[in-house]
Amino acid sequence: MSSPLFQFEANPAPVEANERSRLLENPGFGKLFTDHMAMVRWSDDKGWHDAKVMPRGPLTLDPATAVLHYAQEIFEGLKAYRLDDGGTALFRPLENARRFRESAERMAMPLLPDDLFLGSIEALVKADRDWIPSIDGSSLYLRPFMFASEVFLGVKPASEYLYLVIASPAGNYFKGGAPAVTIWVSDHYTRAAPGGTGAAKCGGNYAASLVAQREAIAQGCDQVVFLDTAERRWIDELGGMNLFFVFDDGSMLTPPLGTILPGITRDSVLTLARDQGIAVREAPYAIDQWEADAKSGKLVETFACGTAAVVTPVGRVKSRDGEFTIGSGGPGQVTQALKARLTAIQRAQTPDPHGWVHRF
Ligand code: PLP
Ligand code: COI
Secondary structure, three states: OOOOOOEEOOOOOOOOHHHHHHHHOOOOOOOOOOOEEEEEEEEOOOEEEEEEEEEOOOOOOOOOEOHHHHOOEEEOOEEEEEOOOOOEEEEOHHHHHHHHHHHHHHOOOOOOOHHHHHHHHHHHHHHOHHHOOOOOOOEEEEEEEEEEOOEOOOOOOOOEEEEEEEEEEEOOOOHHHOOOEEEEEEOOOOOOOOOOOOOOOEHHHHHHHHHHHHHHHHOOOOEEEEEOOOOOOEEEEEOOOEEEEEEOOOOEEEOOOOOOOOOHHHHHHHHHHHHOOOOEEEOOOEHHHHHHHHHHOOEEEEEEEEOOOEEEEEEEEEEOOEEEEOOOOOOOHHHHHHHHHHHHHHOOOOOOOOOOEEEO
16 A cells, blocks of 8 residues: 555544545635645654554644744645556656755755655555546545644744645645636735745745735735846746746746756756747746836746646736736646646646656
8 A cells, every 4th residue: 555665544533435525526726625734753863754544633732832833834736647557657756856955954954865755656656546537637635744842932943844745636736727827016015035035935925925915906906927036027926836928939938046946847847848849938027027027028928837736827917017918818738738737737737758657
């Protein structure tokens, strides 16, 4: 049932099969969870130990647990897909393992070896395979995370950590599978400064983004776009997605790495676009240029991309100074073609020239 590295303890009271089928008809995002979770402990003296897949349930934490005070926490997000031939696959999981290590490094946390990262995910998905939804566009969203579990109020890297993986059947990230989303430009709050934690997937980045996301919702938008810290001019990324811009000459542009999260979807889109002979630049793009190019028709499409959001067209952009529409305001051709190509590879419905699909 589980990877040889992981002890398996079955949930004695799993969700009943009919109830599970009913729940999987409309999973939404992030609100349904499977019967099990994976856990590995780390301590200064023992290193990584006690790897197991066990019944999913609450954790008991002392009020002085370090993470509750100083937010030493990182996470990942990836998906398991049910394939047409009945198999199961992950998409580029070793890229998530690598980014998890890079995030750990930035947050002064221990580095989880690839075999434990991949082993934890494979063991959990094998245990909860029946929870992978099969309706169109759905998957099992996996959330590996690690936090400082030492009971101590001193401000220092903790000497004990817990690594866990939970799994959540997922449909569309945006309600109603929005054909195109509306973006709010955050002119006051920024997400990441040079030398800060923007490129790490740590919980604190998301905590800091929530006030801007709340502002976006209050303005009738779906997501917030953050600008650079120094000039409030250069487009960074959304609260939980990277951005791509498509021009009338067929070329594309995406903001360069540095303070943004190095998205695995971003990297995959860059590769797929280049495979097709599309000229893609990783270069800074100014917010005023975005508006001017959209209004002149030079910019024809914009899309957001990430594991949860896959590839989502951006239709309108709103700021305190006004709003503008991109192209027709709906999904564009290049966006739709790249989305179709990416999702076909993820679901093993087309050849996989880069070896991205991990069957197990
Ligand atoms: N940017 C942010 C801030 C994110 O949270 C995410 C989601 O993980 C992404 C970009 C996209 O990254 P990926 O494509 O690896 O999911
Ligand atoms: C993801 O796409 O996996 C994310 O982490 C974005 C968001 C749900 C935090």
